[in-house]
Amino acid sequence: MTLDAFLSDTYRRFGPPKPMNGTVEDRDWPHFFLHRNFLGEQDLAILFNTRRCRYQCKFCALPFKATKEWIGADRVLQQFRNVVQEVRHAIGAFERLTIANEGSVFDDTTFPQDALEQIVRSVRAVPNIRKLVIESRLEFVRSGTLRRLTAEGGKRIDVLTGFETLDATIRDEVLGKREPLDLFLSGLDEIAGGGAELTAYVLFKPSPAMTDEEARDEAEASIDFLTDQCGRRGIPLIIRLNPMYLSRGTPWAKAALSTPSYLPPRLSEVMALASAKQRDGVRIYYGLTSEGLSEAEGTYRGREDFSSALLKQCIVSNSQRPSLGR
Numbered sequence: 001m002t003l004d005a006f007l008s009d010t011y012r013r014f015g016p017p018k019p020m021n022g023t024v025e026d027r028d029w030p031h032f033f034l035h036r037n038f039l040g041e042q043d044l045a046i047l048f049n050t051r052r053c054r055y056q057c058k059f060c061a062l063p064f065k066a067t068k069e070w071i072g073a074d075r076v077l078q079q080f081r082n083v084v085q086e087v088r089h090a091i092g093a094f095e096r097l098t099i100a101n102e103g104s105v106f107d108d109t110t111f112p113q114d115a116l117e118q119i120v121r122s123v124r125a126v127p128n129i130r131k132l133v134i135e136s137r138l139e140f141v142r143s144g145t146l147r148r149l150t151a152e153g154g155k156r157i158d159v160l161t162g163f164e165t166l167d168a169t170i171r172d173e174v175l176g177k178r179e180p181l182d183l184f185l186s187g188l189d190e191i192a193g194g195g196a197e198l199t200a201y202v203l204f205k206p207s208p209a210m211t212d213e214e215a216r217d218e219a220e221a222s223i224d225f226l227t228d229q230c231g232r233r234g235i236p237l238i239i240r241l242n243p244m245y246l247s248r249g250t251p252w253a254k255a256a257l258s259t260p261s262y263l264p265p266r267l268s269e270v271m272a273l274a275s276a277k278q279r280d281g282v283r284i285y286y287g288l289t290s291e292g293l294s295e296a297e298g299t300y301r302g303r304e305d306f307s308s309a310l311l312k313q314c315i316v317s318n319s320q321r322p323s324l325g326r
Contacts, residue, residue: 016289016315024049027071028078031102035087038096039238039285040321043133045098046083048076051110053103055137058176059206059244059252066102073115080119097123098133100160106140120153133199135160137179138187146194158197158238161187165206166222174207174252185229192233199238200226201287204273205265206244208256216269223277239277242287243270246298253298267300267310274317283322286314 001009011017016036024031032047052066084091099119105111116134123129132155146157163184164175171177191198202222205215223239230237243265246253256262274284288311290299300306 027067027075029082030079031065033083033086035090035094037319038098039283040319041095041131042090042093043096043098044083044087044094046080046100048079048099048101048105048111050076050101050103050112053101054107054109055103055178056176057178058174058255059203059247059250061247061250071112073112073118076112076115077118080115091126092128094126094129096131096133097129098135098160100135104136104140105134106136106142106145117149117152120149120155124154129155131156131158131197133158133160137161138184138190139179141187141190141194143190143193146191146196150195156197157194158199159191160199160240161201163200163222163226164203165218166225167206167218170207170218174255175203176251188229188233188235192235197236197238198226198230199240199285201240201242202226204241204243204270208252208259208262211261212263212266212269215265216273219270219273220277223273223282227282238283238285240285240287241270241274243267243300245290245294245300247290247294248298264298264302265300266303266305267314268305270300271310271314278317278322285318288314288318 013019016034018032018034027049030046030048032045034045036043036045038045050066050071052068053060099105099116101111103110105116106113120132123132132149132153134149134157136159138159138161141159146159150157162177164177165171166181168181171179171181188198202219204219205212206218210218219241223241226237226239245264246256270286274286278284296302
């Protein structure tokens with residue numbers, strides 16, 4: 001194998017294109033981990049191998065590969081140790097640690113909370129890490145827990161959650177989110193009370209019946225809503241703008257395939273909206289992966305506007321630290 005082929009293969013296997021759709025039977029290893037550049041910060045993202053999410057949203061296939069059995073704190077902590085051992089040569093470079101489990105880390109029926117607290121306390125030993133990003137539905141978030149974890153870890157806490165869309169009908173009937181807006185807003189109050197930050201997923205074209213124009217308008221309304229609500233509460237906000245993809249075997253995918261007019265989002269439309277919002281000062285990260293759950297034609301790659309040049313612009317944007325006025 002030539003050197004350039006070796007590097008290309010290594011990048012695809014261990015870099016940002018690293019596959020993440022496999023089932024991990026060994027409970028001492030997480031589903032996935034990655035050292036990545038997130039808006040100019042070095043992030044260690046770990047997708048822990050725990051009991052599956054209790055919610056099966058209509059658009060999400062991720063819980064299908066997780067176990068129905070309880071995985072205790074000792075195994076979760078071993079997963080963390082194994083990841084740290086794998087990335088030990090970069091341990092001094094990390095500025096963020098992202099803790100996820102394809103569900104809600106704050107849900108004590110899926111993620112052992114004593115393991116979470118031990119991980120949070122241990123990160124005090126890594127001075128460069130300034131932020132802990134913890135993924136969860138907001139119904140499980142409590143301000144007291146956020147304040148305690150901030151004190152124990154000595155780091156800022158950022159709650160990562162799926163907002164998806166402002167449209168109540170799409171949330172309930174198309175996505176099966178089972179999270180009314182008033183419940184989400186109550187969660188924002190908890191985040192504000194805990195002195196934490198928010199990173200929220202927004203789906204671009206969450207309904208297969210949407211036109212490209214409707215998709216842009218709806219995503220813009222969702223971003224504006226989050227920006228306004230977080231601004232009122234003094235919550236720092238990052239938007240993770242995800243072009244919707246057709247996730248194999250989900251009710252959402254079946255509905256899309258039975259919709260004659262269905263087309264995945266156009267990446268150029270996603271970029272146009274993100275660029276406009278970035279100019280307004282909104283921090284946006286493009287969610288470019290389909291997590292190994294879709295064929296290319298079921299993603300933005302299947303649209304006529306797609307090119308490697310467009311994709312590269314998104315990747316570059318994801319790696320740049322937002323500046324004032326951007």
